[in-house]
Amino acid sequence: MSTDTTLVYTGLIAPLANEALPPGSGEALDAPDRRDGRLYDYDPQLQMAVEVALATGRPLLLRGEPGSGKSSLAAFIARNLGYRYYETVITSQSSAQDLLWKYDLVRRLADAQTRGAQDDPTPLSDYDYIEPGVLWWVFDRASATRRGWQADSTCPEPAPAGEPNAALNATRAADHAVVLIDELDKADPDLPNALLVPLGSMAFDVTDIRDRPVKVALAGGATPAEGRSGQPMSRLLVVITTNEERELPPAFVRRCIVHRLEHPGIERLVDIARLHFNRPPKRPFGEEQEKLAREIAKRLDTLRGERAESRRRLPGTAEYLDAVRAALTLGIGVGGGPAWEALQRATLLKDDWQAT
Amino acid sequence: MKHGGDIWLGDLLSSWQALAPGDEATRAAMARLLGFELATVQPEAPAAAPSATPPAPPAPETTARHPPPVEVSPAGAKQQYFVSDLPRASEPLYGRDPQREWQAVEALARADTATRAAMSPPELFRPEWARTLVTTLAARLQPGRAIDEVRLVRDLAGGHPLERIPRLPRWTLGLGVQLLIDVAPGMEPFAADQIALSEHFAEAVGEAHVEEWLFADCPLRGVFAEADTEVWQPPQPGVPVIAVSDLGLGAPADHLARASVQEWLELAGQLAARGSRLTVLSPWPRARVPAALAERIALVEWDRPTSAAQVRRLLERHDG
Numbered sequence: 001m002s003t004d005t006t007l008v009y010t011g012l013i014a015p016l017a018n019e020a021l022p023p024g025s026g027e028a029l030d031a032p033d034r035r036d037g038r039l040y041d042y043d044p045q046l047q048m049a050v051e052v053a054l055a056t057g058r059p060l061l062l063r064g065e066p067g068s069g070k071s072s073l074a075a076f077i078a079r080n081l082g083y084r085y086y087e088t089v090i091t092s093q094s095s096a097q098d099l100l101w102k103y104d105l106v107r108r109l110a111d112a113q114t115r116g117a118q119d120d121p122t123p124l125s126d127y128d129y130i131e132p133g134v135l136w137w138v139f140d141r142a143s144a145t146r147r148g149w150q151a152d153s154t155c156p157e158p159a160p161a162g163e164p165n166a167a168l169n170a171t172r173a174a175d176h177a178v179v180l181i182d183e184l185d186k187a188d189p190d191l192p193n194a195l196l197v198p199l200g201s202m203a204f205d206v207t208d209i210r211d212r213p214v215k216v217a218l219a220g221g222a223t224p225a226e227g228r229s230g231q232p233m234s235r236l237l238v239v240i241t242t243n244e245e246r247e248l249p250p251a252f253v254r255r256c257i258v259h260r261l262e263h264p265g266i267e268r269l270v271d272i273a274r275l276h277f278n279r280p281p282k283r284p285f286g287e288e289q290e291k292l293a294r295e296i297a298k299r300l301d302t303l304r305g306e307r308a309e310s311r312r313r314l315p316g317t318a319e320y321l322d323a324v325r326a327a328l329t330l331g332i333g334v335g336g337g338p339a340w341e342a343l344q345r346a347t348l349l350k351d352d353w354q355a356t
Numbered sequence: 357m358k359h360g361g362d363i364w365l366g367d368l369l370s371s372w373q374a375l376a377p378g379d380e381a382t383r384a385a386m387a388r389l390l391g392f393e394l395a396t397v398q399p400e401a402p403a404a405a406p407s408a409t410p411p412a413p414p415a416p417e418t419t420a421r422h423p424p425p426v427e428v429s430p431a432g433a434k435q436q437y438f439v440s441d442l443p444r445a446s447e448p449l450y451g452r453d454p455q456r457e458w459q460a461v462e463a464l465a466r467a468d469t470a471t472r473a474a475m476s477p478p479e480l481f482r483p484e485w486a487r488t489l490v491t492t493l494a495a496r497l498q499p500g501r502a503i504d505e506v507r508l509v510r511d512l513a514g515g516h517p518l519e520r521i522p523r524l525p526r527w528t529l530g531l532g533v534q535l536l537i538d539v540a541p542g543m544e545p546f547a548a549d550q551i552a553l554s555e556h557f558a559e560a561v562g563e564a565h566v567e568e569w570l571f572a573d574c575p576l577r578g579v580f581a582e583a584d585t586e587v588w589q590p591p592q593p594g595v596p597v598i599a600v601s602d603l604g605l606g607a608p609a610d611h612l613a614r615a616s617v618q619e620w621l622e623l624a625g626q627l628a629a630r631g632s633r634l635t636v637l638s639p640w641p642r643a644r645v646p647a648a649l650a651e652r653i654a655l656v657e658w659d660r661p662t663s664a665a666q667v668r669r670l671l672e673r674h675d676g
Contacts, residue, residue, distance in 0.1 A: 007381070009382050048385060048386065048389070051371075052371045052389045055375055056363075056370050056371050092529070095502075105505070106521060188495075188530065190527075229376070231373065231374040233374065245563065246529075254391065255362060255363060257389050
């Protein structure tokens with residue numbers, strides 16, 4: 001997504017940087033779908049979209065084909081900014097309430113029956129059945145840990161809730177967070193609309209606790225973070241992705257900063273492969289590897305052209321990285337007979353290979 | 357997220373203040389991210405250098421602000437008309453050369469998108485309601501995850517065994533939809549509306565979740581996507597089916613192949629047996645549809661007054 005246009009502005013944040021990978025590592029760093037935030041190939045337009053989202057406090061809505069890197073961005077930003085990181089993947093079964101909290105009514109019912117049978121007069125506490133959702137953790141980590149319980153509650157303090165991504169977040173800023181709401185287009189239209197108020201006001205009421213009113217709001221009051229230039233910036237970044245299988249409600253889109261991740265060209269794909277697979281000194285990305293990566297990028301480009309005409313699924317960057325990884329590891333070259341054909345079917349064509 | 361409303365000018369000013377864009381291109385790029393398009397403003401001409409000679413008096417206002425006068429053809433000039441060389445209707449039919457006739461007519465230039473949009477008739481659904489209507493039509497009432505506390509308490513209080521946790525139903529698009537589009541002669545006037553409707557479904561439900569087939573008269577006679585006719589297959593159990601059809605009402609009198617009420621009832625019955633709902637979207641008023649059919653299928657009038665609330669009430673009755 002390179003561009004000839006140079007963007008001139010005073011950044012709130014330093015240019016987003018990649019973290020050097022351990023030499024010759026074959027550990028989880030090589031996970032095909034990176035969520036550790038250590039590597040990401042971004043362009044100036046994307047960095048500016050992030051900065052505008054931070055400057056305005058609006059959610060960043062990322063559009064683009066599957067496999068274009070939408071879901072990997074949020075962790076990358078969180079690591080760069082030192083913000084806590086949370087994520088949730090939306091499905092057709094998801095509801096807006098899942099992102100706020102869940103109440104385990106069935107367990108409560110079972111406990112009530114057990115106590116009734118044992119003539120135990122101890123009242124049940126709602127706090128024990130509350131499980132904070134991802135937005136609760138994002139808005140107020142301390143409140144989420146206590147499941148909304150406060151010192152003036154009439155109920156005993158519940159066991160602490162388990163924080164998602166706890167080990168990593170323990171090293172990050174307490175009042176700053178990035179949250180990824182992935183594949184929002186999979187949800188029924190009610191879900192984005194139901195998120196308008198919590199995301200707009202950065203607050204919501206937990207209505208399942210009858211002990212006392214519990215309001216969750218962005219911790220730390222109204223004090224914003226400060227950018228490099230001394231200008232204020234949001235302590236919270238909401239990154240939402242959509243594969244555009246369905247249109248999102250216009251009212252929701254109007255409240256977002258919208259950026260589309262375009263499919264990279266051949267040379268940028270080679271750069272992305274270099275970023276992911278260069279592990280000197282044991283596994284350097286030398287001339288030979290670069291040639292192979294470029295050949296696969298050209299093949300991908302041809303395939304995309306052919307398949308676009310027949311409106312079939314287009315292989316993207318994720319499939320490209322799989323193909324390069326497999327070809328490098330297995331020593332298979334493009335056009336290398338049945339081995340290449342098999343690799344191409346498995347990584348690039350997938351379910352559509354018979355139609356090609 | 358500092359306020360719940362739409363992105364507004366304040367967001368643009370905030371981003372400009374925080375990020376201090378250094379040139380016009382960057383300002384415009386930031387504006388686009390927020391959904392604004394900056395208008396190009398022509399800079400004013402620089403003031404003229406002082407001159408020893410007095411400036412010329414301004415031109416009369418009429419010449420500066422009004423368009424030039426329209427040229428009028430001189431009196432008596434012959435108006436040019438296009439004269440067709442097609443044979444007159446009074447000429448005998450035999451002896452005509454059809455090939456020559458086609459060639460004699462100049463092809464009209466294709467209208468551009470804006471012109472086509474301006475000339476096309478209004479959509480059958482109100483445009484501002486179309487998305488909600490399509491979403492409502494494709495949705496099914498399914499058990500959700502939220503527990504039906506009222507029913508649960510009632511069952512327990514009544515001492516009934518709790519075989520399964522009762523769940524509150526919710527409308528969902530998760531099942532997708534089978535869209536059957538009637539291309540029989542009676543639906544020809546609505547061909548463009550059908551294309552627009554199909555696009556609405558793809559946008560609202562997701563292209564991958566819309567199984568679309570064409571048919572003529574009744575889907576039970578076969579469906580097709582391109583050329584070859586195939587046997588219609590019902591969708592997965594529970595998936596709603598929407599047939600866009602006039603049920604033969606608009607077919608010309610000599611169209612003898614129109615489907616019978618029995619055929620449509622047979623289709624509805626097959627779908628009902630699999631837990632699927634058949635909804636017929638018809639451009640004809642409900643009063644024109646045979647009562648036996650109108651009672652058994654969810655019939656929605658494809659017309660301006662139709663609202664999502666009406667459709668939802670109708671579908672609630674059919675989804676039980």
